Amino acid sequence: MINDNLKANYIKFRNYGEKAKIVELLTYALKSEDFNDEERCWALWNISDNLAMLRKSDNELDNHKLFEKQILQMDSKYLHWIVSDGTQKMTLMVGGYEEYWFDLYKFACKQSSKTIENRRIRFESHRASIATPMKIQYNFNKENSILALDNMKNMLLELKDDYNYKFYEITYFTQHIGLDALLGSVSDTVIEESINSFSNIVDLLFYDNNEHDDNNEYLLGSWQQLNGKRSKYNQSRAGVGNYIISLVNAGKYKIALNCYEKIVPFNLSISNYFNSKIQLAKSKCNIL
Numbered sequence: 001m002i003n004d005n006l007k008a009n010y011i012k013f014r015n016y017g018e019k020a021k022i023v024e025l026l027t028y029a030l031k032s033e034d035f036n037d038e039e040r041c042w043a044l045w046n047i048s049d050n051l052a053m054l055r056k057s058d059n060e061l062d063n064h065k066l067f068e069k070q071i072l073q074m075d076s077k078y079l080h081w082i083v084s085d086g087t088q089k090m091t092l093m094v095g096g097y098e099e100y101w102f103d104l105y106k107f108a109c110k111q112s113s114k115t116i117e118n119r120r121i122r123f124e125s126h127r128a129s130i131a132t133p134m135k136i137q138y139n140f141n142k143e144n145s146i147l148a149l150d151n152m153k154n155m156l157l158e159l160k161d162d163y164n165y166k167f168y169e170i171t172y173f174t175q176h177i178g179l180d181a182l183l184g185s186v187s188d189t190v191i192e193e194s195i196n197s198f199s200n201i202v203d204l205l206f207y208d209n210n211e212h213d214d215n216n217e218y219l220l221g222s223w224q225q226l227n228g229k230r231s232k233y234n235q236s237r238a239g240v241g242n243y244i245i246s247l248v249n250a251g252k253y254k255i256a257l258n259c260y261e262k263i264v265p266f267n268l269s270i271s272n273y274f275n276s277k278i279q280l281a282k283s284k285c286n287i288l
Helices: 004-015 019-032 037-053 057-071 076-083 086-094 098-111 119-128 142-158 165-183 188-206 232-249 253-266 272-284
Strands: none
Touching (some): 019 037, 037 057, 037 076, 037 086, 057 086, 057 098, 076 098, 076 119, 086 098, 086 119, 098 119, 098 142, 119 142, 119 165, 142 165, 165 188, 188 232, 188 253, 232 253, 232 272, 253 272
């Protein structure tokens, strides 16, 4: 089990951004703790995640293969867990391991059971597998990303009644615009549809910021967290931030700033990266 001391150290290292220490902590825990299958996957997911943030592609690949071995011993509902994070995918791609990732992804799409329990992590795996603009340069297989985008679109029908639906819809458009930007052609129709989605999710910022959110209840990377419910406020906060960044990356500076003006009254603190994108958009529009 994940004992209190392990949990406390994990949270402490996360709060301080001590990625290497998390890798060390959880690598040791896998050898010393009596984990069940889900707990082992939580540890392996986090080791890959922190290696990914450290940009250690080869080490992440080694760990991901251990993760793969563990997942293949479990129920098929878990298969998308190993391909549920975009940062992990990006570092593998930078290391030249894109096909390894997509072999796992395509296997999960084909073999995983499709249930209400795992539909949120299935959506996240499609999201993670779509190429979008990043700070670093990388090569990617266009067909793989188009496949993931199509899967994401198809899942919106399945998620129509989900509590997180507005977040999923704006995320689909965010990824669509991001991929289009990389491919050099952003669809005006997609932009128009996305603005409607943005308008729908902005309204959720009026909801209580203290509403229950499974992302705060469960450990990052756990089965419960990755399949959890987001509060309405956090759906909007995360969704609008990512969406506006995608507009700036696509060169849609005026639209991005129009959207930004709609969220200014809420005094959101999103990220330094988001702030830099707003400043870029303003400079492109000659706004001080």
